[in-house]
Amino acid sequence: MSKKLFKVLSILLIFLVAILSFAGCSSKNSTTSKSSGEKVVNIFTWANYVPDDVIKQFEKQTGIKVNYSNFSTNEEMLAKLQASKGSQYDVIICADYMVQIMGKQKDLLIQPINKGNIPNYKNVDSTYLDQYYDKGNKYSIPYTLGSEMIVYNPDKVKKDIKGVKDLWDPSLKGSEVLLDDPRSVIGMALTKLGYSINETDPKKLDQAKAELKNLKQNVKVFDADTPHNSLISGDTSIGVMWGSQASAALKGNPKLKIVYPEEGMQFEEDNFVMPVKAPHKENAEKFIDFLLDGKVNNDITNNIEYISTNTAAKKYMSKEYLNNKAVYVPQEEFNKAKHLEDVGDATKQYDLIWSEFKQQ
Structure with a gap:
């Protein structure tokens, strides 16, 4: 093959590669465009x-x-x-x-x-x-x-339930359903102690941990999605849940009663x-x-x-x-509402408390 012919073929090959590369890019861009317009x-x-x-x-x-x-x-x-x-x-x-x-x-x-x-x-x-x-x-x-409240069966729970602190009563042993949610449950312990549900003080969180240890004997079920089902079935007699779940509980058993915690509701x-x-x-x-x-x-x-x-x-x-x-819920409950906030580095301690509580 002559050098001149070789040079011409080389140029043609480079030109062909360039065209194919451009086509490939166009195809890729077309696919991206189609993907972004996906219904x-x-x-x-x-x-x-x-x-x-x-x-x-x-x-x-x-x-x-x-x-x-x-x-x-x-x-x-x-x-x-x-x-x-x-x-x-x-x-x-x-x-x-x-x-x-x-x-x-x-x-x-x-x-x-x-x-x-x-x-x-x-x-x-x-x-x-x-x-x-x-x-x-x-x-x-x-x-x-959403608002978090207490629901209980008055036929089974004889104690006058007024707030979160009552969930620690020994008469409720093995009868409670709680949300499978660390901030909700640890927040209950902090509320019982009179602290903020967004507490970050390590010593106060340690106190909450101790309170949860005392609470565990009363807990039968953890359920974030359908806590009302165990109340309706009679597997539990008292629980903490969101308003929509409380409404479902009452539809399943009209005898159940709702309590707005006197310490203030979590919204x-x-x-x-x-x-x-x-x-x-x-x-x-x-x-x-x-x-x-x-x-x-x-x-x-x-x-x-x-x-x-x-x-x-x-x-x-x-x-x-x-x-x-x-x-x-009544306006006065909104006036004393509790809202969860970011607890920053204290999240690690919350996670540890929750893990140990669930494993007790």
Whole structure:
């Protein structure tokens, strides 16, 4: 082969490689574009926290498929989000103090939400905006408000139950169901001692640990998702649970009684947040906007029985629902409400206390 011919073929080969490389890049970009336009939204929250009927309505109206994953505790959610570095989910619904924790990490886990793309944001009651955990609501939008209360069977519990401290009474041995939630249970011990549920003093936390050791003999069941079931079945006779779960308990056994703890109730404001690498951001905004529609939000709260934070939903609510003691509580209870906050480095001690308590 002549040198001249070899040179020509070499140039042609280089040109061909360049064309194929360009085509490959174009194909890759095309795939990326197609992926970002995928009609999917990935949701991560508690089981049954967005009703199936509402999800089906959203899918029918938008053509966007909802992939629903659930967690049992806020801590489990945080661990999974950290493991995926904010890339697996599009919308997460979680508790207020978790928004505070994630918001402190400088956009590493969650991203600011563009309210301009969510017209129904106007329906959110201003009472629940601009809270301690996210001033200005940069990262979060309120979804519902939950309240933690005591429910018991008066046929089996003869003690006059007034508050959290009564859960330590020896007569309740082997009869209690508690939430499988470290902050809830350790918070009860701190409340009994007269301390903040957000205590960080190691000595006071050690005292709470000792109190839990005394409580353990009374606990029969830990259940974060369905604590009411053991009350209905009669497996337990008294328990601590969220209002929606208390409502379900009373529907299963109308004889059960609800107590608002005299020390003050724990309230939790659950919020929409968007992971920093949400793969379907536009679909996430559409999903949040859909759930903030007044009629849709009423359908949600009627189903899950948490307090609505949506002003537009109120006009659709029945008097029966608004008078449900398990869901809507008196204003004076809000005035002495307890809210969980980030406890920083003390989290390690909380985790250790919880681990030892569960293994007793």
